[in-house]
Amino acid sequence: MVRQKDTASPVTRPETEEKETALYSALEKEKAPAYAMPDGPLPMSHFSDDTFELFIGDILYGIRGRTNWDWYDTVYRFSGSADGGRDVMLHEEGLCTGTVQCKKFNSNVDLPTVLVEIAKYFLHATFNTSLISPRVECFRWYLAASEGTTSPATVFLAG
Numbered sequence: 001m002v003r004q005k006d007t008a009s010p011v012t013r014p015e016t017e018e019k020e021t022a023l024y025s026a027l028e029k030e031k032a033p034a035y036a037m038p039d040g041p042l043p044m045s046h047f048s049d050d051t052f053e054l055f056i057g058d059i060l061y062g063i064r065g066r067t068n069w070d071w072y073d074t075v076y077r078f079s080g081s082a083d084g085g086r087d088v089m090l091h092e093e094g095l096c097t098g099t100v101q102c103k104k105f106n107s108n109v110d111l112p113t114v115l116v117e118i119a120k121y122f123l124h125a126t127f128n129t130s131l132i133s134p135r136v137e138c139f140r141w142y143l144a145a146s147e148g149t150t151s152p153a154t155v156f157l158a159g
Contacts, residue, residue, distance in 0.1 A: 044146035045106060052104040053077055053087045056144045060088060060100065071138070072097050086121060086131070090140070095133040098140035109145040111152040117143065 044052060057077040063069045072090035079087075088100040101117045103109045118141060125131035132139050143149070143157060 044104065047104060047146065049102075049104045050079060052144075052146055053079065053102045056100060056102050057088045060090065064090075071140070086124075087144075092136075095136050096131055096139070097136050098142065099131070100142040100144050102144045102146075104146040106147065108148045108150045109143065109153055110150045111156055114143060114149070114153045114156060 044055075047055060054077065057075055060069075060072075061075045064072055064075065072092045074091040076089045076091065077087065078089070086099040087102040089096055090098040090100070099121060101121065103113070103117075121131070121141060148154075149157065
């Protein structure tokens with residue numbers, strides 16, 4: 001699979017300052033999440049692939065231990081194209097309890113791409129048993145898509 005490159009035009013300094021000012025204003029007034037803007041989500045198209053993966057890792061690090069996110073205590077980020085279908089791994093007491101595959105595309109991720117990514121991870125897990133420990137009660141696989149997913153992919157991922 002060929003990685004899609006970010007083709008977005010560069011943001012000018014005044015546009016950046018305007019968005020930052022709006023973000024900080026919204027955070028002060030509404031305690032909005034740091035990745036949301038008053039006029040919609042933060043434009044992820046300006047992130048590089050690595051920055052998007054770091055962003056997802058930082059979010060997961062920040063919410064670990066909270067309600068519904070108390071099933072991991074450590075966040076690891078992998079980089080490079082040979083990551084084995086995982087960009088961020090979540091561990092609890094040294095055991096892999098979940099993984100996140102990040103897709104920073106300029107369009108929605110479709111169902112065939114989702115299926116390839118899931119298959120890739122579980123194929124790697126057949127040879128590297130530390131990727132899914134039999135001692136983990138519930139393993140979680142997530143897809144972080146910068147621009148979202150198509151309807152069929154969303155339905156599939158929702159179970």
